[in-house]
Amino acid sequence: xxxxxxxxxxxxxxxxxxxxxxxxxxxxxxxxxxxxxxxxxxxxxxxxxxxxxxxxxxxxxxxxxxxxxxxxxxxxxxxxxxxxxxxxxxxxxxxxxxxxxxxxxxxxxxxxxxxxxxxxxxxxxxxxxxxxxxxxxxxxxxxxxxxxxxxxxxxxxxxxxxxxxxxxxxxxxxxxxxxxxxxxxxxxxxxxxxxxxxxxxxxxxxxxxxxxxxxxxxxxxxxxxxxxxxxxxxxxxxxxxxxxxxxxxxxxxxxxxxxxxxxxxxxxxxxxxxxxxxxxxxxxxxxxxxxxxxxxxxxxxxxxxxxxxxxxxxxxxxxxxxxxxxxxxxxxxxxxxxxxxxxxxxxxxxxxxxxxxxxxxxxxxx
Amino acid sequence: xxxxxxxxxxxxxxxxxxxxxxxxxxxxxxxxxxxxxxxxxxxxxxxxxxxxxxxxxxxxxxxxxxxxxxxxxxxxxxxxxxxxxxxxxxxxxxxxxxxxxxxxxxxxxxxxxxxxxxxxxxxxxxxxxxxxxxxxxxxxxxxxxxxxxxxxxxxxxxxxxxxxxxxxxxxxxxxxxxxxxxxxxxxxxxxxxxxxxxxxxxxxxxxxxxxxxxxxxxxxxxxxxxxxxxxxxxxxxxxxxxxxxxxxxxxxxxxxxxxxxxxxxxxxxxxxxxxxxxxxxxxxxxxxxxxxxxxxxxxxxxxxxxxxxxxxxxxxxxxxxxxxxxxxxxxxxxxxxxxxxxxxxxxxxxxxxxxxxxxxxxxxxx
Numbered sequence: 001x002x003x004x005x006x007x008x009x010x011x012x013x014x015x016x017x018x019x020x021x022x023x024x025x026x027x028x029x030x031x032x033x034x035x036x037x038x039x040x041x042x043x044x045x046x047x048x049x050x051x052x053x054x055x056x057x058x059x060x061x062x063x064x065x066x067x068x069x070x071x072x073x074x075x076x077x078x079x080x081x082x083x084x085x086x087x088x089x090x091x092x093x094x095x096x097x098x099x100x101x102x103x104x105x106x107x108x109x110x111x112x113x114x115x116x117x118x119x120x121x122x123x124x125x126x127x128x129x130x131x132x133x134x135x136x137x138x139x140x141x142x143x144x145x146x147x148x149x150x151x152x153x154x155x156x157x158x159x160x161x162x163x164x165x166x167x168x169x170x171x172x173x174x175x176x177x178x179x180x181x182x183x184x185x186x187x188x189x190x191x192x193x194x195x196x197x198x199x200x201x202x203x204x205x206x207x208x209x210x211x212x213x214x215x216x217x218x219x220x221x222x223x224x225x226x227x228x229x230x231x232x233x234x235x236x237x238x239x240x241x242x243x244x245x246x247x248x249x250x251x252x253x254x255x256x257x258x259x260x261x262x263x264x265x266x267x268x269x270x271x272x273x274x275x276x277x278x279x280x281x282x283x284x285x286x287x288x289x290x291x292x293x294x295x296x297x298x299x300x301x302x303x304x305x306x307x308x309x310x311x312x313x314x315x316x317x318x319x320x321x322x323x324x325x326x327x328x329x330x331x332x333x334x335x336x337x338x339x340x341x342x343x344x345x346x347x348x349x350x351x352x353x354x355x356x357x358x359x360x361x362x363x364x365x366x
Numbered sequence: 367x368x369x370x371x372x373x374x375x376x377x378x379x380x381x382x383x384x385x386x387x388x389x390x391x392x393x394x395x396x397x398x399x400x401x402x403x404x405x406x407x408x409x410x411x412x413x414x415x416x417x418x419x420x421x422x423x424x425x426x427x428x429x430x431x432x433x434x435x436x437x438x439x440x441x442x443x444x445x446x447x448x449x450x451x452x453x454x455x456x457x458x459x460x461x462x463x464x465x466x467x468x469x470x471x472x473x474x475x476x477x478x479x480x481x482x483x484x485x486x487x488x489x490x491x492x493x494x495x496x497x498x499x500x501x502x503x504x505x506x507x508x509x510x511x512x513x514x515x516x517x518x519x520x521x522x523x524x525x526x527x528x529x530x531x532x533x534x535x536x537x538x539x540x541x542x543x544x545x546x547x548x549x550x551x552x553x554x555x556x557x558x559x560x561x562x563x564x565x566x567x568x569x570x571x572x573x574x575x576x577x578x579x580x581x582x583x584x585x586x587x588x589x590x591x592x593x594x595x596x597x598x599x600x601x602x603x604x605x606x607x608x609x610x611x612x613x614x615x616x617x618x619x620x621x622x623x624x625x626x627x628x629x630x631x632x633x634x635x636x637x638x639x640x641x642x643x644x645x646x647x648x649x650x651x652x653x654x655x656x657x658x659x660x661x662x663x664x665x666x667x668x669x670x671x672x673x674x675x676x677x678x679x680x681x682x683x684x685x686x687x688x689x690x691x692x693x694x695x696x697x698x699x700x701x702x703x704x705x706x707x708x709x710x711x712x713x714x715x716x717x718x719x720x721x722x723x724x725x726x727x728x729x730x731x732x
Contacts, residue, residue, distance in 0.1 A: 038684065042691040044672065067659065067684045075662055075680050083676040293433065296441055306410065310449040314441050318404065318433045325408040325691055 003140065003182030003209045005241045009351045013233065013260035016350040019055075019241055021087040021139035022180025023079060026055045028241060028262040029346055031253065031339045032089060034270055037062045038072075038082045041270050042328040043336070045084045051305070051333065052340035054086045055139075057265045060093035060132050061100065064122070065115045069135040077137030089140035089265075090133045092171070092186075093124050095214075095246075098147045106146060108163070126170035130183070134176060141183040142212065143171035148190050150218045157190035164188045165202045172206050182209030184243060190215060191224050193231040200235045210263075211236045212243040217266070222252055229259040250279060250342055251366060254359050257346050269339045273332030276320035280338065283366050285313075287331070292317035305337035306330060368575045369506065369548030371607045375717045379599065379626035382716040385421075385607055387453040387505040388546025389445060392421045394607060394628040395712055397619065397705045398455060400636055403428045404438075404448045407636050408694040409702070411450045417671070417699065418706035420452045421505075423631045426459035426498050427466065430488070431481045435501040443503030455506035455631075456499045458537070458552075459490050461580075461612075464513045472512060474529070492536035496549070500542060507549040508578065509537035514556050516584045523556035530554045531568045538572050548575030550609060556581060557590050559597040566601045576629075577602045578609040583632070588618055595625040602626075616645060616708055617732060620725050623712050635705045639698030642686035646704065649732050653697070658683035671703035672696060 004020030019026040033040045033048060035056040040048045048056065058078055063069060067081075075081050078088055094111070097104055101113035101122075110125030126144040133141040145164040148157050168185045175183040185203035189195030203211060213232055216225050225247065236242050243263035244256050253264055269279065276287045280300040285292075287299075295313040307316065307330035319327030349358035370386030383394040399406045399414060401422040406414045414422065424444055429435060433447075441447050444454055460477070463470055467479035467488075476491030495510040511530040514523050534551045541549040551569035555561030569577060579598055582591050591613065602608050609629035610622050619630055635645065642653045646666040651658075653665075661679040673682065673696035685693030715724035 037688050037690060038681070039690050039692040042695075044692065044695065045676075046672075066688060067680070071660060071680070074660065075678060081678070081681050081684075083681075294437060294440065306412075310411075312441060312447070314433070314437070315404070315447050315449075318447075322403050322432060324403060324405050325694060326405040326410065328691060329408075329410065329695070 002177055003180060005210070005239065007239065011350040011353050011355045012258065014257050014346075014350050014355050015260060015262060016347050017241065017262055019087070019263075020180070021055070022178075023085060023087045023139055024054055026087055027347060029253075029257045029343050030055060030263055031343050032057045032263065032265040033336050033339075034059075034265060034267055035082065035084070035088070037066070038078060040332070040336075042274060042325070042332045045082065047306075047329075047333055048084070048336065049086065051336040052344065053336065056084060056086070056088055058088055058090045058136060058138065059096060060090050060129060060136070061096035063090075063136060064093065064124075064132050065117055069132040073135040073137070079137055087139040088137070090136055090138035090142065091245075092129045092142040092144040093132070094129070094145050095147050097124055106163075108166075110144070110167075126167040127174040130171050130174040139181055140210065141175060141181070143168045143183060143185050143208070145186045145188055145214055147218075148188060148215050150190060150215070150220055152190060154192055154195075157192055158195055161188040161190075161195050161199050165199060168203055169206050172208065184208055184210040184212050186212040186214040186245070187232055187236075188215050191220055191228060193228075196228060196232045197235060200232055204235075204237060208240070210241040210243060212245050213261075214245045216244065217246040217248050217252075222255065225252065226255050226259065229256060229261065233260045250339070251363065253339075253342065254346065254362050258355060258359055269335035270332050273335045274328040276327065276331065278331055278338075279335050281365060287313065287316045287320045287327075289317075299334060300338070303334065303337060303341070305334045307334040368543055369546060371576070371605065373605065377716040377719050377721045378624065380623050380712075380716050380721050381626060381628060382713050383607065383628055385453070385629075386546070387421070388544075389451060389453045389505055390420055392453055393713060395619075395623045395709050396421060396629055397709050398423045398629065398631040399702050399705075400425075400631060400633055401448065401450070401454070403432070404444060406698070406702075408640060408691070408698045411448065413672075413699055414450070414702065415452065417702040418710065419702065422450060422452070422454055424454050424456045424502060424504065425462060426456050426495060426502070427462035429456075429502060430459065430490075430498050431483055435498040439501040439503070445503055453505040454503070456502055456504035456508065457611075458495045458508040458510040459498070460495070460511050461513050463490055474532075476510070476533075492533040493540040496537050496540040505547055506576065507541055507547070509534040509549060509551050509574070511552045511554055511580055513584075514554060514581050516556060516581070516586055518556060520558055520561075523554075523558055524561055527554040527556075527561050527565050531565060534569060535572050538574065550574055550576040550578050552578040552580040552611070553598055553602075554581050557586055557594060559594075562594060562598045563601060566598055570601075570603060574606070576607040576609060578611050579627075580611045582610065583612040583614050583618075588621065591618065592621050592625065595622060595627065599626040616705070617729065619705075619708065620712065620728050624721060624725055635701035636698050639701045640694040642693065642697065644697055644704075645701050647731060653679065653682045653686045653693075655683075665700060666704070669700065669703060669707070671700045673700040
């Protein structure tokens with residue numbers, strides 16, 4: 001068997017589920033912290049697990065360049081390398097090749113590009129991407145896709161989507177089935193409902209362990225994101241997990257869970273933790289701002305994370321102003337805890353059939 | 367009563383002791399990690415305590431500029447501000463005024479200088495330094511001294527030392543006695559035994575809770591440092607702690623403990639932790655070096671720190687090469703554990719009367 005997924009409860013379109021991987025169960029809806037280069041930035045794995053996370057996302061592009069997939073495999077795989085005993089999803093490398101690599105050339109076979117680290121030449125094909133993810137030991141492998149720019153004309157989005165579907169089929173065939181591991185296809189098609197439907201239908205025809213929605217959160221705005229979800233999610237298989245890639249802000253997560261999405265990743269909580277931005281139950285807080293300098297109160301009195309349990313806003317302000325690493329450590333722990341708590345609260349609300357009320361309360365609290 | 371100090375065992379000139387502060391007991395000989403701006407860089411307080419540390423050093427110069435001593439006092443003092451329940455020693459600010467501030471002017475009254483952060487004007491007198499340390503809530507307050515440059519002619523060192531002794535007397539008088547808190551004087555006199563003896567005699571005459579040896583580890587070399595200790599330590603009171611400021615490398619600590627020093631601080635283990643340098647039982651290791659890239663072995667198999675318990679040299683190499691914060695976190699934890707373990711081993715050796723053997727073994731292992 002491949003990766004397991006069970007829907008435990010429903011509330012409207014939203015689902016409370018559980019993903020069964022070779023490295024343990026993951027309760028959904030779930031937010032997956034980024035472990036880009038094999039570390040969740042400014043966090044120990046124990047600290048990540050303490051936020052409640054049981055799955056993180058590794059980046060194929062970064063890891064293939066440094067330290068190298070074959071090296072990670074020789075050292076026992078990514079779980080052992082980074083000392084993370086729980087599940088790992090890896091992306092395909094496609095998105096970051098498009099955004100970070102120089103002199104990239106896209107053809108039918110795949111992408112050739114030069115490393116942003118040392119300029120050396122690489123080729124990433126659907127087969128190589130899946131092989132790299134296998135070498136890393138990913139519990140969830142993502143099919144290679146082309147990331148369509150936004151905005152783009154319908155024709156360009158269409159031909160890009162069709163290339164991604166051909167790559168999806170090759171990715172599926174390259175994937176070696178093994179227990180507790182799965183491969184997800186990625187729906188493309190930009191903001192065009194007709195293309196999204198064709199893409200989703202094609203992926204379902206190929207048959208994947210899960211279905212991701214890609215090519216969003218690249219500047220189209222929340223309303224458009226939600227419109228694409230409204231068009232796409234209903235045609236995805238009920239019994240398989242759905243993953244909205246690269247999204248997003250807390251309000252985006254709430255809206256997407258309402259629409260039936262199960263999995264998320266985003267750089268926001270970790271990156272914000274390194275730039276003095278904190279997410280709280282009463283909106284976002286910039287800890288560099290002067291009013292915090294004398295404030296003995298915790299960042300968020302309802303939060304149980306190490307930053308809120310042990311420190312005042314005044315101290316966090318001091319750390320951020322002084323550029324101290326501990327500021328990044330504490331705020332990242334807080335932001336990941338906030339995201340994990342938000343997902344846990346949505347899971348509980350789905351179980352109680354009260355997600356719509358939860359979402360309304362959430363919007364008014366921000 | 368002021369701060370307590372008990373000598374529990376002796377081995378030659380070396381002492382196994384215990385400092386009793388308002389924030390707990392500190393076993394000596396002890397290494398004190400730097401918490402310069404109110405944080406041990408790249409460490410949580412829990413992580414610092416897990417290395418075995420029960421005292422850290424805060425910097426008056428940094429804290430008076432940002433966040434400000436009165437602000438820290440209003441927030442409940444430095445222990446509460448930085449969430450550190452154990453002992454804190456603060457320096458006087460003198461050393462860093464000399465090395466970091468711009469346009470400093472030294473007079474009989476004290477030092478005026480401009481902040482390296484924003485150029486604003488400050489005055490630091492012996493009385494103000496002691497008042498700041500009181501506002502911070504230091505368990506151990508250091509007298510303000512002038513840091514004599516090295517090398518310098520005998521006359522210049524002499525007049526500088528005499529100024530420091532007048533400041534020491536003013537610092538002593540400014541110190542408000544309270545239970546579990548103490549003030550230490552600082553022996554100056556450069557590398558000149560006659561000046562060191564006069565300085566020590568003057569401090570003993572004034573009467574302090576402990577005696578520091580300052581103005582070393584500024585380029586004079588280990589042999590010279592040890593020669594100054596050989597001249598100075600024997601004239602310091604047996605029943606009071608002795609603190610060698612700013613020292614040093616592991617071999618410096620071993621040599622100084624042999625000569626009767628009880629307390630140390632140094633930037634080396636924490637700074638090295640942020641520059642890929644690790645201290646091990648078999649010498650120092652630069653984790654950026656290529657041979658570590660494929661090494662599945664731990665940094666130091668005899669070490670129980672989080673870095674050695676959970677990770678390979680290959681992973682630490684990858685973190686250091688990638689500039690990842692987790693690399694600084696893990697190597698700082700390791701280096702502080704190494705220093706703490708070294709001090710614990712010396713305490714055990716003193717109790718068993720085997721410090722000379724320990725020191726010989728140590729030298730041959732490096």
